[in-house]
Amino acid sequence: MAAMALLVLTGAAPKPGRPAAEPAGPVVAVRVTIETVLVDRRGTQSVGTDVADIFSGSSGVLKKTATLLSRNGGEAREMVEMTARLSPTLAPDGGCALRIETETRSVLAGAKAGARPRPPDRVRAAIVLKPYEEKLVEAYSSGVTQGKIAFRVRCGAAESDTGSETQFVDFVLDVSRGDGDKDPKPLKSNRLRALIGHEASNHFSFNVTLDPDSAGAKRYRKEEVEVSLTPVLISGGRLQVDVALQGELSTVTAGDAPSSHPISRRDTLVLSPGQAGSLDIDVHSSGDAEGWQRVRYRLGFTAAF
Secondary structure (H helix, E strand, O other): OEEEEEEEHHHHHHHOOOOOOOOOOOOOOOEEEEEEEEOOOOEEEEEEEEEEEOOOOEEEEEEEEEEEEEEOOOEEEEEEEEEEEEEEOOOOOOOOEEEEEEEEEEEEEEEOOOOOOOEEEEEEEEEOOOOOOOOOEEEEEEOOOOOOEEEEEEEEEEOOOOOOOOOEEEEEEEEEEEEOOOOOOOEEEEEEEEEOOOOEEEEEEEEEOOOOOOOOOEEEEEEEEEEEEEEEEEOOEEEEEEEEEEEEEEEEEEOOOOOOEEEEEEEEEEEEOOOOEEEEEEOOOHHHHHOEEEEEEEEEEEOOO
């Protein structure tokens, strides 16, 4: 009897009091690939491969059913129902730490009359995988049929599959700015739309009048920033977004070359629908001679998908 599989993403955080898998990594999606291998009287066979993108610190649930045939010549047939909870954490090198907890329930056919139902069998395993590395993890071993079920596992950073994703994401980008130690105040709000795996960008620029320099010449601060948003994937009701910022702040004075301060930053956000995420950017001048000390930007992001 062939095994059937159902993969369900829960998006749930680890249970209170239970430490996360090590080593700790960024909160981005981990692509986990699990091949289920069955060993019984028929030999060794693969009964399916499941792939899921699961955010670090969250869980995925894999459900399998299968029938194990006795390996000792008897007529016993064991119907197995297995639930595996997968909790990955992405490692800095691109591999991952993966915690697997399985609970297996079984019913025997062809066993001796009056045999009592077996209690659930529970197995816990914690493994660390290098990029592109595979490991075999035993998930269930039957004392009645001598059959076994194992998982062949590999994992790594999830990437957007632009060939299969056709979903659009709508963003609201809010821009706030503050001079010196003042709290940023709202400046503008724009709406953007991007297809999964594709980029949407918004360019904003401002000219801010400054006090004249020591010679009395007029001057101003020119601010230009481009924000690019790339929705990477959706998993467990949450969205992973790559954010890139490029730009510069320049002090422009009549008769002198502009004094430039480049801005370059990349970051990753994980957003739920309607949830606001934000990034703060600080830019400092080269000193009092420019007529300003510090500019603070706060970029707010809200996504609908």
